[in-house]
Amino acid sequence: MxxxxxxxxxxxxxxxxxxxxxxxxxxxxxxxxxxxxxxxxxxxxxxxxxxxxxxxxxxxxxxxxxxxxxxxxxxxIGYMAQADALYGELTAYENLEFFATLSGVSRREQKARILSAMKLVDLEKELQKRVEDFSGGMKRRLSLAIALLHNPDILxxxxxxxxxxxxxxxxxWETFEDLRSKGVLILVxxxxxxxxxxxxxxxxxxxxxxxxxxxxxxxxxxxxxxxxxxxxxxxxxxxxxx
CATH class of the missing domain: 3.40.50.300 (P-loop containing nucleotide triphosphate hydrolases)
Known part of the structure; x- marks a missing residue:
């Protein structure tokens, strides 16, 4: 880059x-x-x-x-919009799996990437919960995890x-600083x-x-x-x- x-x-x-x-x-x-x-x-x-x-x-x-x-x-590019583009009838894991596939993350890597991203946003215990039952703040955190899934060059x-x-x-913000130190450009x-x-x-x-x-x-x-x-x-x- x-x-x-x-x-x-x-x-x-x-x-x-x-x-x-x-x-x-x-x-x-x-x-x-x-x-x-x-x-x-x-x-x-x-x-x-x-x-x-x-x-x-x-x-x-x-x-x-x-x-x-x-x-x-x-x-x-990892993109997180203002409005959460999530599927409420699916679980958090199913949402992440769907977006990981769209982003080109291989099946072999998906589970590890999903667990890592959810740990960063403190939602690893909510993977099997349906997104329609998430609070607004939890949905924002899940959207951030989705943006991070494919290790983007630009966030x-x-x-x-x-x-x-x-x-x-x-x-x-500590996660942002860590990504920045690895060369990722972050626009907030x-x-x-x-x-x-x-x-x-x-x-x-x-x-x-x-x-x-x-x-x-x-x-x-x-x-x-x-x-x-x-x-x-x-x-x-x-x-x-x-």
Whole structure:
């Protein structure tokens, strides 16, 4: 993998409405990049462009040296959407088995990968439980396990810790750090300021415009701010945290 597995110069419109306006960004191997912005700012549209779910109106999205959408590249991305795409009538194990097959994980490796992923999200005791009986937080954790199943080169997570208790959230971020240290690029969308502080770099987005990019310390220093929330407001953002 190149040091710059993601490069974008992209505009996205729906009809006459511009959702993303000329977003120029380079994401590095082995970093946790946080995309910070309020609801409706364009974060989810951007990650869908990276994953190949959406196509650019103008410009290009280059992922692992290929212009998206590219089916082979899509198989190397682990994606966790805001909405949990799970089969409630199936057990957790059956869901994982299904998505492992879709991701190209061999039958021989599936059981070990499933157990490892479920241990990371503290759900290994719930493998035979039907997903319709899971709480919202458990469904988020299962979705994260699915994204991790095929050992992706790039992990794209849209609001991954919503509804997850603080102690488990800490464990999940430790998992992110471990993956980052192994060279995985992780993109996390969030509006939670303490999570933004933990990212290697941040991109601040408002109304489809990228208003700032830098490390948390750089962004605070440039705006003479004590917190990322203050920095975001200084750049003209709008806090979305309760």
């Amino acid at each position: 190149k040091n710059f597995p993601v490069q974008t110069r992209v505009t996205k419109r729906y009809g006459h409405t511009t959702i993303l306006d000329n977003i120029k960004m380079t994401l590095n191997k082995g970093e946790i990049f946080g995309l910070l912005g309020p609801s409706g700012s364009g974060k989810t549209t951007f990650v869908k462009l990276l994953c190949g779910i959406e196509e650019a109106t103008e410009g290009e999205v280059i992922v692992l040296e290929k212009q998206m959408p590219d089916l082979n590249v899509m198989k190397r 794209i997570l849209d609001e991954p810790t919503v509804g997850i208790d603080p102690s488990l959230r800490q464990k999940i 969308t969030t509006h939670v300021m303490d999570e933004a502080e933990r990212c290697s770099r941040l991109g601040m987005i408002k109304g489809g415009h990228l208003i700032a990019v830098g490390t948390p310390d750089e962004l605070k220093k440039q705006t003479d701010s004590q917190t990322i929330e203050q920095a975001f407001l200084s750049y003209g953002g709008q806090s979305n945290e309760n």
